Amino acid sequence: NAGVMQNPRHLVRRRGQEARLRCSPMKGHSHVYWYRQLPEEGLKFMVYLQKENIIDESGMPKERFSAEFPKEGPSILRIQQVVRGDSAAYFCASSPQPWSQDEAFFGQGTRLTVV
Amino acid sequence: RKEVEQDPGPFNVPEGATVAFNCTYSNSASQSFFWYRQDCRKEPKLLMSVYSSGNEDGRFTAQLNRASQYISLLIRDSKLSDSATYLCVVFNQAGTALIFGKGTTLSVSS
Numbered sequence: 001n002a003g004v005m006q007n008p009r010h011l012v013r014r015r016g017q018e019a020r021l022r023c024s025p026m027k028g029h030s031h032v033y034w035y036r037q038l039p040e041e042g043l044k045f046m047v048y049l050q051k052e053n054i055i056d057e058s059g060m061p062k063e064r065f066s067a068e069f070p071k072e073g074p075s076i077l078r079i080q081q082v083v084r085g086d087s088a089a090y091f092c093a094s095s096p097q098p099w100s101q102d103e104a105f106f107g108q109g110t111r112l113t114v115v
Numbered sequence: 116r117k118e119v120e121q122d123p124g125p126f127n128v129p130e131g132a133t134v135a136f137n138c139t140y141s142n143s144a145s146q147s148f149f150w151y152r153q154d155c156r157k158e159p160k161l162l163m164s165v166y167s168s169g170n171e172d173g174r175f176t177a178q179l180n181r182a183s184q185y186i187s188l189l190i191r192d193s194k195l196s197d198s199a200t201y202l203c204v205v206f207n208q209a210g211t212a213l214i215f216g217k218g219t220t221l222s223v224s225s
Contacts (some may be wrong), residue, residue: 006162033212042119042202042217043159054210091158106158 002026004094004107005074012080012113017085021110024074025094027113032075037089037109082114117201119216127222132193138186138203138220145203146210148179150188151202156167159202161189168183 004025013019023052025032034046035056048056049069060067063081089111095104121138128134140148148165163170165177165186176189178215203216 035215043215045212045214048211056209058207058209059212062134089156104161106160108158111156 004029004092004105006090006092006107006110009108010111010113012115015083016081016115017112019079019086019091019112021092022052022074023092023094023107025092026096026105029094029096031095031098032069033093033095033104033111034075034077035091035093035106037091039088042089046077058078058110060089074095079112082112084114087112087114118207119203119205120216124219126219127224128193130195130223130225132223133189133191134193134213134221135190136188136203136221138188138216140184140186140205142205142208143184144180144208145205147206148186149204149213150154150177150186151204151215151221153200153202155199157221158215159215162201174186190221193221195223195225197221198223205225 033042045059091109093106138184150162151159152162153159200218
């Protein structure tokens, strides 16, 4: 049973480009959570999704950021018109129930660098 | 007041030492608390949950004081492999996501 898979592991984008980060949850998990970790900072909650639904997006910046978790395929975190301040590690986690702690795992993250 | 605050660290200790980390949280309604471990540039991993009665897992002991909104982690007989950043974590008010502290870095030396 593969763990939470994130790709790409590293992503370099120029200012103004779009970044797409993918997260494939563990088999049987239908709840996905995205977090961002800025350099020298803690993890900040961004968004919580179930299949085809956004449950809590209170941590998402109001502009340029969007997330989806379609019926088929991975969850996607999309950042439009990236700026240098978007450079960070983006982690997703998945669980079979709403944050079932004993069964929640993080992916290895995507490190986004904006140049 | 920040939702989760931790000792700033870093903690530099020799092997075999006992070290304690402290954490305070602002949401008095929080019901669930955890300690995570994060190794350099890797994903956070659950170390242990924190229960009201306190709990122990080998060399690690977690304590919760609801009245003071305070959580602690004690590591006994530190090993080199314990070197990492330790994250104090609580559920947000909506109960939909984990809120992480900035972490305390531990460095164990021989």
